[in-house]
Amino acid sequence: MxxxxxxxxxxxxxxxxxxxxxxxxxxxxxxxxxAVQNRKYTASHEFSVNAGSLPMDAFYKGYTASGAYTLHFSDLWAWEVVNAAYSFNVDTDLRRELESNWGVTPTRFPTIQWLGNSNLVVKPLYGKLAWLNGSLLYGELFFTAGPAVASYESDGELQSSGTYVGANVGLGLRFYLSESWSLRLDARDYYFVSPKDVKSTSNELFFSTGISLNVR
The missing domain is CATH 1.20.5 (Single alpha-helices involved in coiled-coils or other helix-helix interfaces)
Known part of the structure; x- marks a missing residue:
């Protein structure tokens, strides 16, 4: 047994x-x-103000002020209805050297004055981070793409002045400060062509940071 x-x-x-x-x-x-948690923060009508830079051109650097309005349809999709930026341009040492030592006139250097775009926004990633093991920081990664327009000026050289049309793609990060306020970082790549001369093209890399107000 x-x-x-x-x-x-x-x-x-x-x-x-x-x-x-x-x-x-x-x-x-x-x-x-x-386990998947619902989002703590969701956006609806977003109004943004941003400061940024256009660093690619060797002859000048653009420092921008911009504003945008974005309509959020869901946690995944949104439409950036309008985003417009004005550029305050500063000549580089290279341009000043070419003008003073080699007699190259400013008409050879078209500069961007303003740019605008309207984008589709997709927000596939949302999560939270521990801040100094004392609090949680909520944020999301988003991607943008859409048509764009810009104005260039070249001090009288008409073939490189005027309105350019094109497109842009970009990505960004948003960190929620509260239900109404968030901090965002954007990087966008623009490609423009002149309707007057398709050989006149321009590529701009645009970085910006700003604050957004969410109105529900």
Missing amino acids: NRFSVAAVAAALLAVVWSGPANADDLDEGGALY
Whole structure:
């Protein structure tokens, strides 16, 4: 009787040992457990003001002030209805050297005056980070793409002045400060062409940071 009891206990333990890996395999194959929380912050009508830069041109650097309005349809999709920026341009040392030492006139250097765009926005990633192990910081990664327009000026050289049309793509990060306010960082790549001369093209890399107000 004792031998039978010991054998029964041993068989039960062996069954438990073998059943453990089997259950783990079942979870790995299709029964993985996870938890997804709803967003703590959601956007609706977003108004943004930003400061930025256009650093690519070798002959001048643009420092921009811009504003935007974005309509958020859902947690995934939004439409940046309008984003417009004005550029305050500063000549580089290279341009000043060319003008003073080599007599190259400013008409050779078209500069951007303003630019605008309207973009589709997709927001696939949202999450939270621990800030100094004392608080949580909520944020999202988003991508933008859409048509764009810009105005260039070249001090009288008409073939490189005027309105350019094109497109832009970009990405950005948003960090929520509260339900109404958020901080955003944007990077965008613009490509423009002149309707008067398709050989007149321009590529602009645009960085900006700013604050947004969410009105529900």
